[in-house]
Amino acid sequence: MEEFVYDSVYLSSDDFREGRVLFEMWEPNARYAWDAGVAISRYLQGLKAAKLIGRSCPDCSRVLVPPRMFCESCFYPTDKWVTLRDTGTVLTFSRCYITWDLIQLEEPQMPAVIEIDGASSGMGIMHMLGEVDPEALAIGMRVRAVWKPPDERSGSITDIAYFRPLEE
Amino acid sequence: MSLLHRIERADDALNWHGDMPTKGRYTAGIAGERFFREIKERGQFLATVCLDCDITYMPPRLYCEECFSQLEEWAEVGSWGHVHTFTVVHRDLDNEPLSEPRILAFVTLDDTDGGLVHYLAEIEPEDVYLGMRVEAVLKAEDERQGSITDIEYFRPM
Amino acid sequence: MTGDRVAVVGAGMTKFVRRAQETPKELSWEAAHLALQSCEMTIDDVDAVVIGTAPDAFDGVHMKSEYLSDGCGGWGKPLIRGYVGGGTGVFAAIQGWYHVASGLFDTVLVVCEEKMSSCQPHPQAAFLTIFDHTTERPLKPNLLWIFALEMNAYMNRYGLSKRDIATVSVKNKRNAADHPAALLGDPDITVEDVLNSPVLAWPVQRLDVSPVTDGAVALVMSANHVARRVTDRPVWVEGVGWNLDTAYWTNRDLSYPVYVEEAARMAYDMAGISEPRQQIHIAEPYDPFDYKELHHLEGLMLFDRGEAPRAAADGITQRDGDLPVCPSGGLLGVGNPIAAAGLMKVAEIFWQLRGEAGARQVPGNPKRGLAQAWGDLMQVGTVVVMGV
Numbered sequence: 001m002e003e004f005v006y007d008s009v010y011l012s013s014d015d016f017r018e019g020r021v022l023f024e025m026w027e028p029n030a031r032y033a034w035d036a037g038v039a040i041s042r043y044l045q046g047l048k049a050a051k052l053i054g055r056s057c058p059d060c061s062r063v064l065v066p067p068r069m070f071c072e073s074c075f076y077p078t079d080k081w082v083t084l085r086d087t088g089t090v091l092t093f094s095r096c097y098i099t100w101d102l103i104q105l106e107e108p109q110m111p112a113v114i115e116i117d118g119a120s121s122g123m124g125i126m127h128m129l130g131e132v133d134p135e136a137l138a139i140g141m142r143v144r145a146v147w148k149p150p151d152e153r154s155g156s157i158t159d160i161a162y163f164r165p166l167e168e
Numbered sequence: 169m170s171l172l173h174r175i176e177r178a179d180d181a182l183n184w185h186g187d188m189p190t191k192g193r194y195t196a197g198i199a200g201e202r203f204f205r206e207i208k209e210r211g212q213f214l215a216t217v218c219l220d221c222d223i224t225y226m227p228p229r230l231y232c233e234e235c236f237s238q239l240e241e242w243a244e245v246g247s248w249g250h251v252h253t254f255t256v257v258h259r260d261l262d263n264e265p266l267s268e269p270r271i272l273a274f275v276t277l278d279d280t281d282g283g284l285v286h287y288l289a290e291i292e293p294e295d296v297y298l299g300m301r302v303e304a305v306l307k308a309e310d311e312r313q314g315s316i317t318d319i320e321y322f323r324p325m
Numbered sequence: 326m327t328g329d330r331v332a333v334v335g336a337g338m339t340k341f342v343r344r345a346q347e348t349p350k351e352l353s354w355e356a357a358h359l360a361l362q363s364c365e366m367t368i369d370d371v372d373a374v375v376i377g378t379a380p381d382a383f384d385g386v387h388m389k390s391e392y393l394s395d396g397c398g399g400w401g402k403p404l405i406r407g408y409v410g411g412g413t414g415v416f417a418a419i420q421g422w423y424h425v426a427s428g429l430f431d432t433v434l435v436v437c438e439e440k441m442s443s444c445q446p447h448p449q450a451a452f453l454t455i456f457d458h459t460t461e462r463p464l465k466p467n468l469l470w471i472f473a474l475e476m477n478a479y480m481n482r483y484g485l486s487k488r489d490i491a492t493v494s495v496k497n498k499r500n501a502a503d504h505p506a507a508l509l510g511d512p513d514i515t516v517e518d519v520l521n522s523p524v525l526a527w528p529v530q531r532l533d534v535s536p537v538t539d540g541a542v543a544l545v546m547s548a549n550h551v552a553r554r555v556t557d558r559p560v561w562v563e564g565v566g567w568n569l570d571t572a573y574w575t576n577r578d579l580s581y582p583v584y585v586e587e588a589a590r591m592a593y594d595m596a597g598i599s600e601p602r603q604q605i606h607i608a609e610p611y612d613p614f615d616y617k618e619l620h621h622l623e624g625l626m627l628f629d630r631g632e633a634p635r636a637a638a639d640g641i642t643q644r645d646g647d648l649p650v651c652p653s654g655g656l657l658g659v660g661n662p663i664a665a666a667g668l669m670k671v672a673e674i675f676w677q678l679r680g681e682a683g684a685r686q687v688p689g690n691p692k693r694g695l696a697q698a699w700g701d702l703m704q705v706g707t708v709v710v711m712g713v
Contacts, residue, residue: 001676001683004337004363005506006355007196008540009346021346022196022204022314025445026385029261030190034458036182043460044182064576072571074614092481092579094473096709100449100466101189108527111470113478113575124331124575126470139481155182157465184459190450192443197348209633230347231354233395236361236368 039067043080047066048155050147052084054119062120084118086145087166091115091124108134114143114163130162142166170229171314181233196314203243209304215280217241226282248303248325250276256293269293275302286316290323301325329423332552332559333418333711334662335364335545336672341508341578341660344442344538349384350396352541353438356665357398360434360543364555370543372430374399376406377417377437379663379700382451384440396545397436411613411700412567413437414542414667415707418696419565421546422709426562431548438541449538455702469534471703473526475579476616480528482580483631487528491519493615493635494657496531500644503684506669508538508660519615535613538660542668544675558679563693564598564710566591572702585624585699588706592655592695596710601626605710606691607677608648609670611698612655621697622650624706649687652677667698671709676713 015021036044039055041071043066046053055067059074063082070077095108110129129137130146143163153159177242196204199216206212215230216239223234224243231238254273259265271293276283289305302322312318337359339345339352347355352374361367365366374397376390386392390406397404407413407420421435441448452468479485494514501510514532522531552559568587571579577583589601598604610621619633627648628636636642644648653659653673656666674694676682693712699705 001681002505004359006337006339008339008342008352008355009343010340011195011344011346012610015344016193022201023191024194024196024315026194028188028190028192028385030188031185032187032458033183033185036184036459041182055623064573066573068573072573085203085381092474092478094470094477094528095524096467096470097475097523098469098525100468100469101446101454101704102449109465110468111466111474113474113579122576122578126456126464126466126474126575128464138504139477145470156463157460182459184463186458186462188382188451188454190382190385191445193445194347194385194443195346197351198346199351200348201346229395230351231358233397233400234368236358236398238356238358 016090031047043067044155047159048153050153050159052116054082054084054116054123056080058084063118063123065116065119065123065125075121082118084116088114088116088143088163090129090137090139090141090143092139093129093137095137110134110137111164119154127157127160128162129164131164194246197230199228204318207306207313207318208314211309213245213247213277215243215245224280226277226280227284230276245280246278248301249275249283249290251296251298251300251302252276252283253298254288254296271296273322284319288321288322288323289321327585329426330549331422331546331562332549333550333562333671334546334547334556334559334673334674335360336543337363337364338506338542338669338672339567340506340539341538341540341662342507343536343538345440349386349389349438349440350393351398352440352539353393353436356438356541356543357396357434357436360545360629364545364559366432366545366555368398370432371398371402371434373403373424373433375417375420375424375433375435376404377408377413377435377664377668378406378468379408379410379413379439379550380451383444383448383663385443393438398434409567409701409705409707411611411662411663412667412698412705412707413700414669415515415566415671415696415698415709417664417668418544418671418709419567419707421544422562422565425546432549433546434482434543435546436541436543437664437668439665440539441537441662442539467526468524469529471574472614474530475703476528476614479616479620485634487520488516489634489638490616490619491516491533493612493618494519496637496643497612497651497655497657500652501658504654504659506540507654507658509536509658510654529614533615533666535656535661538662538666538711540660540662540665542665542672544668546670558713560675560711560713562676563712564592564596566595566708568706569701570704572704574703581630581705582620582624582699582706584704585625585697585706589625592676592708592710598710605693605695606689607650607652607674607687607694608650609653609655609673609694609696611667611670612651612657613659613661617699618651618655621699625695625708638667644685644687652687667707670696670698674711678711
């Protein structure tokens with residue numbers, strides 16, 4: 001099959017830096033205003049009031065978070081807002097030492113999927129962990145939301161600063 | 169979703185602002201590299217030719233779009249031709265009015281089956297017509313970068 | 326099997342490189358041109374074109390398949406683009422199959438292309454948009470998170486260590502040393518090299534991850550009567566399957582890819598496969614990260630849940646093992662130009678089943694193989710089963 005592999009031209013970063021190859025740069029002005037929609041608008045308003053809000057499906061009885069106006073399993077409209085607790089269980093976590101644009105971090109970010117108490121089993125949201133030794137993280141760890149003060153909450157997922165271990 | 173779930177207060181409808189922080193870096197490519205280097209270094213336009221299909225590609229391609237074979241025949245062609253079609257642009261990409269309208273044309277180059285999209289200048293918009301003979305005005309050699317903007321514009325011949 | 330019998334009759338590809346000088350169109354042409362040459366066909370023999378390519382934002386060209394069309398041989402022909410994220414490469418072969426199986430076309434050219442080096446400062450700038458814009462992106466996520474979170478869930482469920490998983494990266498990068506198109510082949514890499522590479526997002530380390538890559542791959546797919554005329558070694562498409570899980574990825578059990586299982590069941594049913602572990606001789610599961618190969622082998626029901634790492638450690642998935650897995654070198658070794666990487670896997674099965682894989686050839690005249698890809702929001706499985 002070797003004869004059916006084309007010998008494409010490989011460039012090094014220096015070929016660009018030192019102008020050995022012709023190229024154009026272009027930065028699209030790609031800015032968006034995404035509608036939060038019915039369910040997520042309510043979710044954001046709940047966050048502003050320091051509440052996590054889910055939505056339940058009358059057909060399969062699942063309590064869904066993030067909330068949605070239809071159950072993607074039953075394909076049926078959901079019909080109730082449910083106030084959840086702000087505690088939960090770590091389903092999985094990471095310690096991340098690099099940002100998306102490849103900047104190294106000394107202290108790791110600790111993203112996690114957290115199953116929220118009051119929602120159905122396995123219903124997690126992505127958020128950050130804090131006030132915990134990165135090496136002490138464990139799946140199954142119980143955590144509680146740390147809310148920003150009311151005057152700093154704006155109706156955003158970041159109204160929860162992070163989740164920290166729960167002393168029970 | 170039923171009407172019961174309708175958002176009734178405008179304040180309840182939230183939106184979220186964000187971006188996609190990408191920048192494109194586009195190589196000129198195999199055929200494009202040779203095309204733009206020739207303009208930069210010699211002020212010469214080049215086309216590729218498919219002898220089988222009798223097509224002269226401008227801008228030049230690496231391959232014939234019709235028979236799909238590799239094009240290895242390069243031909244020097246003139247930097248002049250005629251206006252195939254044109255438009256007069258009054259606003260920029262942000263919808264702001266331009267201080268002077270600009271004429272954008274597709275110029276078919278002589279002895280080729282293609283051409284270039286570029287600006288027309290040294291003429292008033294109302295005097296442009298389809299079929300008008302035009303020629304490329306290149307930047308001075310030391311200002312040329314190997315880019316489509318090495319051609320400043322086309323002007324009437 | 327539904328519809329007319331369809332065979333892969335030709336394949337070609339570009340070298341996979343970190344930064345190609347070619348434009349995306351030129352890359353597509355290089356692969357498509359060689360695929361046609363490999364079966365002594367011309368563009369006039371092609372009735373329709375299928376293009377697979379992942380987000381427009383990688384190449385920085387909106388309407389990318391329209392832009393690519395002439396380089397893919399699509400001028401003046403019916404043309405379609407399929408797009409299911411990372412699953413696109415194998416899905417393009419599925420689309421090629423149903424274009425022919427439907428009876429609409431005799432011969433279809435399938436071309437997958439990706440030029441990720443165009444996307445600056447890093448393709449992550451485009452990948453970021455897979456996270457929900459309102460409920461996730463304000464947390465300033467990083468694409469690696471989603472893999473790290475899934476990998477940790479998988480390791481935790483079955484008590485796996487990093488060492489259990491690093492063997493996959495070693496195997497694939499070593500296999501790739503024999504692939505003439507490979508970007509990251511390394512015959513001498515060791516498990517220690519993987520375990521000592523920088524931690525990016527624990528448990529993901531540098532050498533657990535496939536590289537950003539430019540490249541293109543093309544296949545020629547023909548109906549029975551054409552295939553028998555153009556080659557004495559057609560490789561038949563015996564089964565195809567694809568399936569999507571919920572887009573709410575934080576609501577899923579990340580330790581098991583149920584959507585891959587559903588896609589595999591669809592493909593196995595079509596191919597009449599009841600015992601995949603006996604009936605599949607060679608597999609090219611999607612391996613953008615080393616743990617994904619294991620995850621997918623389990624989803625494909627080729628190993629019990631949690632058992633793929635032990636099989637890998639026992640050498641079963643080596644090229645000379647009982648079930649050779651990613652003999653090409655996979656995405657970890659050959660490279661990962663997203664859609665093109667998936668189609669590379671289909672091309673590898675084609676070459677292996679024809680006995681044309683050269684130094685990579687698995688022993689024992691394999692008769693049936695599968696290629697699988699995965700993508701979208703970690704939610705799609707695409708599977709093609711082929712045989713001779």
